[in-house]
Amino acid sequence: MRIAVFAGDGIGPEVTAEAVRVLEALQIDGLELVEGDVGGAAYRKHGHPLPAATLEIARSSDAILFGAVGDFSLDHLERALRPEQAVLGLRKELGLFANLRPATVFKGLEDLSTLRPEVAGKIDLLIVRELNGDVYFGEKGTRTLEDGRRQGWDMMSYAEDEVRRIAHAGFKAAQGRCGKLCSVDKANVLETSQLWRDVVIEVSAEYPDVELTHMYVDNAAMQLVKNPGAFDVIVTGNLFGDILSDQASMCVGSIGLLASASLAEGTFGLYEPIHGSAPDIAGKGLANPMATILSAAMLLRHSFGLEAEAARIEAAVAAALADGIKGGDLGGSAGTKEIGDAVLARL
Ligand SMILES: NC(=O)C1=CN([C@@H]2O[C@H](COP(=O)(O)OP(=O)(O)OC[C@H]3O[C@@H](n4cnc5c(N)ncnc54)[C@H](O)[C@@H]3O)[C@@H](O)[C@H]2O)C=CC1
């Protein structure tokens, strides 16, 4: 059981350290943790955000626990060298195409949400976000038009096989939950989305037990706040899924609570909080590590089939919250290590 630990930048090392403490406390037989450099930290040390040695550690591991990357002081670099390329590169190189981002309100903790408790209490949804395509991986550039104006451009596209495989992931996820799949797109404007919708409908023929609906992304953003309890599984593209999942995190309570799994075919996966490196609070011991701790639980469940251990971690996080252990992101005053201690004490 070899787990690569890539802590990264900003609050990445702070939150990852707490998740590692939780993993180690479980005393799982054969657990081996191997650290590697990613992001701005890797660029400063090795001149690249995703050095070959890190990629090698990733490839020789069974799963990756990832913190966050991003460092505003390196945003002047050419795009290929920016910290974010570490996570984008790992997703692409390792074929991590299915990003699962569950958003569920903790029972009895509806008041953590910025929504009214009776609305928030019904939230139990899963965003299945495509992670290897869309405008994030299309050709891009800046050019000067004939009249001298500068123009930035990014190519958005999806090939049918890319849509098909994430659609299957969405339908399968729905089969394991309440049997409802909502495909989110912008087919009223974008050709990329029209193909997305056509292919999702084609794939739906193989899943007669799943109720498929379609929604434009602008409406989905509104419905997530109005009636989030109506969603079971949302399947969507890379860009829309990125945005909607940050929104869903606030419906639950905080971005510091939402975990994710980025999966390839098979059991390999990268597990990370949905948040970034939070430079505004980095180095102060203020970050909420719960999203990373919950990502470690997803890792144990998806990559190793350790359901009982995963459930133990999730229960410990829920118990800590129920006992009032809250970080600043939730209006509390607990620091990163204090939250880690509280989860460990309830394992
Ligand atoms: N997967 C990754 O590594 C990601 C990296 N990024 C990068 O992170 C950097 C910062 O991006 P932002 O847009 O500011 O997004 P962010 O998610 O890092 O932070 C947004 C806001 O949420 C707060 N926040 C985030 N995580 C928190 C936690 N665990 N506990 C308490 N508060 C938390 C931050 O303090 C900030 O106010 C950028 O360089 C960005 O590119 C952003 C998203 C994902």
Ligand SMILES: CC(C)CC(=O)C(=O)O
């Ligand atoms: C490359 C990342 C910065 C994209 C992102 O925000 C995410 O995956 O949540």
Ligand SMILES: [Mg+2]
């Ligand atoms: Mg994001």
